[in-house]
Amino acid sequence: MKKRRAIVRLLPALLLVVGVGGFAAPSSAQNRPAAAVLPVVTTAVGPQYDTTHVYVTPGAMDAFVTCWEATFGGTNTAKVVTDVTPTPSTTVSELVLSPVGTLSVFDFQTPVPYPFGAERTGWLMSDFDKGLRLARASGADVVVAPFDDPIGKDAVVQFPGGVNAQLYWHTKAPSYAPLETVPDNRRYLTRDSARAFLVSYLRFTGGRIVSDDRAADGGRIGMPDETYRRIAIGSPLGNTVVSVTDGHLPYPFGRETAGYAVKDLTSTLHKAEAAGAKVLWGPYTSPARTNVMVQLPGGYVAELHQGDDR
Incomplete structure (x- = not known):
């Protein structure tokens, strides 16, 4: 009897794991x-601070930004030439703020160091070190160890399935309008x-x-x-x-x-x-x-x- 009660108590947890794990559901529950x-607890700040990383073909940054803003509206920062990787590289970089999303745009003047370019997203962390600990605790790999950039810190993590994301933190906290x-x-x-x-x-x-x-x-x-x-x-x-x-x-x-x-x-x-x-x-x-x-x-x-x- 005790064993049966223990199994009953475990059923909710087992069902939770099955629901997330991707096992086949009955046809009546497919949707x-x-x-x-x-x-x-997350260290997320807000969707307007989660930037899509756009690596344009060399020389196409102005055309891309002009097209984006003509299509969706928004504004952009001044272009800067900098190194945004932990190894020597040079890129023209620009931030685009629009009602439908925030973009970090890169026009690399040198070859892009590996594994940069594979990450599609940059997530602002309210606490960078805590964000990195949470990523590791969740089962993500740190594929680029933390490094300093001109305005803060960065790292790249990889979730199962080969999904890369960049975690970042700014020395001076940014302030962007909410997205529409x-x-x-x-x-x-x-x-x-x-x-x-x-x-x-x-x-x-x-x-x-x-x-x-x-x-x-x-x-x-x-x-x-x-x-x-x-x-x-x-x-x-x-x-x-x-x-x-x-x-x-x-x-x-x-x-x-x-x-x-x-x-x-x-x-x-x-x-x-x-x-x-x-x-x-x-x-x-x-x-x-x-x-x-x-x-x-x-x-x-x-x-x-x-x-x-x-």
């Missing part, structure tokens, strides 16, 4: 949000890596799974008549959309860093194309959302969408 790992819409950090994972990624990522970000659709419309990622697993995550570090696929992705899917919500997709596309962007795929309409893939000058690929069914 229900999966259980999320209980969040730890929070972009989706878009990640593509294999079925083999999804479970470990979710456990680690949710713990570090303090996030929760908003929806977990195990039979999402494959047309959204260029695979009509197929399905895939689409997981939407919300956290103090912003939104994340994880696509779990077999890796048979048509171009340009997997090349985009982020997805941006707009009120009028047709109008936004007109502005983007007039400013030098080109449509790579779409628009594609599915229930509650129309999305399109565009490429801005400098090679940056982005997903744009109207409507949201997170």
Whole structure:
């Protein structure tokens, strides 16, 4: 009898692990949000401080920034020439602040030192050392040890599945206006890596799974008549959309860093194309959302969408 009671007490914890781990759910629960790992204390500051890292082709920074601001609005800082890596390198760097997201734009004048360029996101930490400890405790690897930059500190961490993110801290705390819409950090994972990624990522970000659709419309990622697993995550570090696929992705899917919500997709596309962007795929309409893939000058690929069914 005691053994039976002990098993009953363990069932909620076991169900929690199964919900996050990616095991097959009954068909009646395919579109229900999966259980999320209980969040730890995060050192997140806010989504407007979480920058998308954009590495443009040499010489294309001005064209990229002009196109971005003509499409979405916003402002930019003055360009600076600096070294943002722990080894000798030179880049032109610029910060873009817009209603749909914050961008750190880099135009490297020297070859980009490894593993920089693979990180897609920079997250501001209120406490840098604590953020690094939390990353390690969550199961992330520190792939670039902490180093000083001209205005603070940085490190690069890697979550299971090979997902890199840069943690940063400024000597003088920045102050940015809140975003009108929070972009989706878009990640593509294999079925083999999804479970470990979710456990680690949710713990570090303090996030929760908003929806977990195990039979999402494959047309959204260029695979009509197929399905895939689409997981939407919300956290103090912003939104994340994880696509779990077999890796048979048509171009340009997997090349985009982020997805941006707009009120009028047709109008936004007109502005983007007039400013030098080109449509790579779409628009594609599915229930509650129309999305399109565009490429801005400098090679940056982005997903744009109207409507949201997170």
